[in-house]
Amino acid sequence: MKIAKDIKELKDAISKFSGSVGFVPTMGALHQGHLSLIQKARAENDNVVVSIFVNPTQFLPGEDLDKYPRREEADKKICEVAGVDILFMPEISSMYHSDEVKLKAPSYLGYILEGNRRPGHFDGVVQIVMKLLNLVQPDRAYFGKKDAQQLVILQKMAKDLFLPYEIVPVETVREDDGLALSSRNVYLSAEERERALSISRALKAASRLIMAGEFSSEVIEAKMSEIMKDIDVEYIAIVDRDFRPLKKVKIQNSIILVAAKVGKTRLIDNLWV
Amino acid sequence: MKIAKDIKELKDAISKFSGSVGFVPTMGALHQGHLSLIQKARAENDNVVVSIFVNPTQFLPGEDLDKYPRREEADKKICEVAGVDILFMPEISSMYHSDEVKLKAPSYLGYILEGNRRPGHFDGVVQIVMKLLNLVQPDRAYFGKKDAQQLVILQKMAKDLFLPYEIVPVETVREDDGLALSSRNVYLSAEERERALSISRALKAASRLIMAGEFSSEVIEAKMSEIMKDIDVEYIAIVDRDFRPLKKVKIQNSIILVAAKVGKTRLIDNLWV
Known part of the structure; x- marks a missing residue:
């Protein structure tokens, strides 16, 4: 497994791929839920890229950005064992520029329920997912159904902007007693x-x-x-x-x-x- | 030359391409300025796609959307003669959905000078250019330096969102007496x-x-x-x-x-x- 710490390393590693590419964007602290995304990507594609990036723009002021769980070494091991080809772990500064062209989530879908509770959260999600998709250019990108609203918004983004990437929904993974993994x-x-x-x-x-x-x-x-x-x-x-x-x-x-x-x-x- | 009237026809025609793709998005009423974009695309790529789409979202209320010059038959002839492979002329309804994921031009670059005079104009431009780029997936897309602010904003969009398409600037074409073509x-x-x-x-x-x-x-x-x-x-x-x-x-x-x-x-x- 290649660990790409910046965009150049990612591009270099991707250029060696042949065949289809599956992509699993994550914020790290990987658990069985992420693993099921990776396994599906592994089963359906010739190459698998996972990203770990705790995206600041999807956290609101006062949310748990700083204390969001980070477990870099364990995450690397999980990806390695799961057969990931490239693990992309960029710095924040390489992913954002000043005064950017920004994406805005749909005004209804982006601001009800989770978006009502966390106004602007989905704007940050569509911004970073768009960037990551364009960097990796996967055939398929995998997202969990547990984040249902996020999934539907990303499917809408792909449809509205005619993105040449397929957004693939993946079932929620639960503990034996039913608790959804998070x-x-x-x-x-x-x-x-x-x-x-x-x-x-x-x-x-x-x-x-x-x-x-x-x-x-x-x-x-x-x-x-x-x-x-x-x-x-x-x-x-x-x-x-x-x-x-x-x-x-x-x-x-x-x-x-x-x-x-x-x-x-x-x-x-x-x-x- | 294939005239693609909808997205399916465009996709079908593009699927027959081999080699590089150059793309020239226009609003029609083609003149020598557009022709120089097309010629550059023709010289630098194996295949050339031109779009003609008078994009409503970049016109402000009261602007000349309805009386913007339309010359469909002459435009087709010009593209044919210039060696265009696909002329894409979609309907408005096929290009837009309800309550979309929207792109916003940068808050400085998008709202000074032309953007100050026409607030929201560049939001409409980035929205439609993003869609067209993703539909055509060109290696290179050609834009005139006459629309300098538009060109710089589109280059910024490509950089900010890591678009896998090159934005190529093309010199302004002038009449013999110096008037810039428009x-x-x-x-x-x-x-x-x-x-x-x-x-x-x-x-x-x-x-x-x-x-x-x-x-x-x-x-x-x-x-x-x-x-x-x-x-x-x-x-x-x-x-x-x-x-x-x-x-x-x-x-x-x-x-x-x-x-x-x-x-x-x-x-x-x-x-x-």
């Missing part, structure tokens, strides 16, 4: 982790209701609220794949989203129906 | 055309002053103002290649810019020093 899970105490399980339980309950023929968003949300009564639920949303609110779940075109705080840790999870 | 020249009456010549005369006078060792922007601008006293000068600017104002001309790193109204027609011209 780099932020490390912040949870044992007691908080136990309470956090109510999120995936609520989503499972929603799934069971739908399979039993209950499509009313109101009924489903009430059941989910009840299950998550011991954590600080920020929102439950039932939306279509364009994130328009639904009164009734539509099979094959719905996402059920939850954001909640457990102690000081903010968690998100969702179910694609 | 699609808007057709609006000039004979008398206005005569007065419009003072713009290129003022730039030539600036050039002579500099060659004689006079680098003071104040002195050069005063001389230019005097020459252009019979037209409605909007601005004279002497800037570096990042469009920062200069008190003294710097050889190899200056642009002298003029915008003026002659009758109802707004003209721009410049000199790269």
Whole structure:
């Protein structure tokens, strides 16, 4: 595995590729969720590039940029073992210039739910993902369905700007007890982790209701609220794949989203129906 | 020459290319200036794509979008004769979606001079050029130095977003008497055309002053103002290649810019020093 510390090293290493390229952009602190992205990229492409870049422009003032978990050596090992060809770890200064041409997330999709809570976050996401995609020029780029809104925005970016890269969604990976994997899970105490399980339980309950023929968003949300009564639920949303609110779940075109705080840790999870 | 009326036709035609691709995006009403872009693209690439698309998002309310000159049949003939391989003429509806991921021109470079006069114009330019570049995926895209600010903004876009396309500047083409070619020249009456010549005369006078060792922007601008006293000068600017104002001309790193109204027609011209 080649570790590319700057753009020139990345370009040099990519120039030796032949065949298709799969790309997994990450912010490091790799876990089983990232690994499943890498494995899918590995299975579907001749070459695999992973980037680790904690992108400052997607953190808002007061967010956890400085204390975002960093585990460089472990991350390198994980990539090596997973068969990554190039691990790209650039400095911030090489990725940004002064007074840039900027990308803005869609005004609806970029500013509801996660975007309402974190205004400007998705502008930072589209800016850095656009840069990374153009540097790597992959055939396919892999993103987790756990960050559902991010995934839908990136798919919209690819469509709106006619990007010649395929955005590939990857299933959420869960612990045996259902907790969706997240780099932020490390912040949870044992007691908080136990309470956090109510999120995936609520989503499972929603799934069971739908399979039993209950499509009313109101009924489903009430059941989910009840299950998550011991954590600080920020929102439950039932939306279509364009994130328009639904009164009734539509099979094959719905996402059920939850954001909640457990102690000081903010968690998100969702179910694609 | 293949005329591609939609994105599918464009993609199909491009898929038959082998070798390098040169691209000339235009708004039609082709003149000798466009032809020089096409000829340069033809000389430097195995394949040449020209687009004709009068992009609505770069016109401000009240500007001349509806009466922007359209000469489809003549344009086709010019491209055919110039050896263009694909002429891409898409409908507006196929190029834009609802609530898009948007590009914004740099906040300084995009909002001074032309951007001050036409706020938002360069946002529309970067949006459409990004789309067209991604659709054509050229090795090189050609833009005229006459639209100096547009050219510098597009070069900045390519740099900031790490676009894998080269932005190639092309010299301004002039009539024998010095008038810079522009699609808007057709609006000039004979008398206005005569007065419009003072713009290129003022730039030539600036050039002579500099060659004689006079680098003071104040002195050069005063001389230019005097020459252009019979037209409605909007601005004279002497800037570096990042469009920062200069008190003294710097050889190899200056642009002298003029915008003026002659009758109802707004003209721009410049000199790269």
